[in-house]
Amino acid sequence: MDFFERTGKMAIGSRLRVLTETLTRDAASIYGLYGVGIKPKWFPVFYSLTDEQPKSVTAIAKEIGQSHPSVSTIVKEMIKAELIMEVDGKADRRCTLITLTESGKSLSQELIALLRDVERAVEQISSECDNDLWAAIADWEKALGRTSILERVREIKARREHSEVQIVEFQPQYKKAFYELNRKWIELYWELEPHDIEVLENPEKHILDKGGHIFVALYNGFPVGVCALCPMPEESAYDFELAKLAVNNSIQRKGIGRRLCDAVIDKARELGGEMLFLESNTRLKPAIALYRKLGFKELPEYHPAYARGDIQMELTL
Amino acid sequence: MDFFERTGKMAIGSRLRVLTETLTRDAASIYGLYGVGIKPKWFPVFYSLTDEQPKSVTAIAKEIGQSHPSVSTIVKEMIKAELIMEVDGKADRRCTLITLTESGKSLSQELIALLRDVERAVEQISSECDNDLWAAIADWEKALGRTSILERVREIKARREHSEVQIVEFQPQYKKAFYELNRKWIELYWELEPHDIEVLENPEKHILDKGGHIFVALYNGFPVGVCALCPMPEESAYDFELAKLAVNNSIQRKGIGRRLCDAVIDKARELGGEMLFLESNTRLKPAIALYRKLGFKELPEYHPAYARGDIQMELTL
């Protein structure tokens, strides 16, 4: 299949399925060729019983790597075909112990020639191939047993996204981004107020010059998120406030908010802060969830400072 | 799966199916991880359309190696999801040309990162494996494209069975087998007559000493079939008669009858015969079919010589 050379490895499942389908169809014909009344899907169950030890449905399922309802159905079919039968195991009355019947045993004798011929055919195919499919499958099973492909992809994605996003300190060229990113989310729920505009237009005056910090998240060099660490008034119980968190909502699920907050918290610690404060609104569910995850605790009483606030939180650094 | 190391290669289909199932399940989760609204089974169809060329259902099916009803169903689902749409091809009104919608195209952009990450994950797995699964699948596809596993097995079986069966000339130790093999099939339909017994008990006198030959088929050294070449009377239009063909019916479908007849015909030619005669009964359908396949033609009129006969045939050597 030339096609799969173009798709890349994402399609390995589909490609395997096509190959499996071909092999299963041929397997059915091969059983016919030898006059063996057995379906391809029966084979693993049948084979697992050829060691003549009675086994339970679940035990067979585990051994052959299929689900137990699948084995249960196959067992029912094979009992009807009189190849296997139930025996009393006495011990555990939940189990139905299964074993080969006499005709099942004689079938396993007949199968010997078939298995040998198939083995030869596969050897013939292998000799025409540079790569050993059988061994490759075993390798993959082992590798996937250690770490699934899903986990691997998850990790690779996280690593890539981490490297795509850079957290830097505020610089004049990000002034517009600081304004716009905040304006956008505020306007989603409320309206910009004169006070907002004053602060957002003059971050140097209101934040940086007072000893605060602003962090900017760059996604491939482009500013997509901001967050500020603002010193609190002397008389306050808190050293700093986490404020003006804003992330471009077209770049979601990359942990940008999290990394901005981390930067703010780290800086607060670096500056010797002991308690960090924030004020938000419970309508901003993802933000509140993030704050909670970072360890912020909700203050029992709310003393409004902003028009938009309805929740205050604190974090012991 | 340790299990499959014990089953031998017959279970390669089952083993692949288990692996495929695992990979497909993970694929679904991976799409979820990237917020891509696509099912694993859609992927081949989707990918085949990313070259931006409108394609018909059958063309896609052929390209991705699946049946057209399968593609037809997937197409219906993907149209509903607004990833693809039908376009007018003008040319052939049987075809429904399919192409990506705008949202389908933008999805294909989003997929780029996903595909790259998966590619990396597969590379990571490959680096842990001694054998290259991807290349091995390609090798197998190529090898099976040349000759299917079914054809290979068929050939191996024929070769093995041929070597298991040996055709030898009569020897005294096969006298009992000559009698018994003939007795058995005759008694299936008729009864042994005194004339039968006389000939079967004294093959030397009635066949060999008159210049005839008897061939014995040995299956793993054990006699399982016989056939005789008997000279015809001087006044007859025929040189020889093929007679006393009998094969143990528990060893079927191995071409033993065929090989006995071949030996008889070869010997008749060797002895300078020009016309070979035989007499049989139409109830013996497999035998008549074999004679026809060997080139025997039915004589238009029947002049009985045996009580059991109802058909006579001849072969020009």
Place this chain on the structure above:
DNA sequence: TCTAATTGCGTAATTAATTACGCAAATTTA
């Protein structure tokens, strides 16, 4: 040019697997 064969593709039925769920038996725990 008309008929027969082929091609495209949709629907229905079938197959082989899976998950979801529930009941009964056994085991663990408090």
Place this chain on the structure above:
DNA sequence: TAAATTTGCGTAATTAATTACGCAATTAGA
């Protein structure tokens, strides 16, 4: 020892593929 949890396994529903079949459009052939 009684209650809660776990285990075994069967049934039902779902999923993703397949073959079978039939209709309409096109192409080949006489």
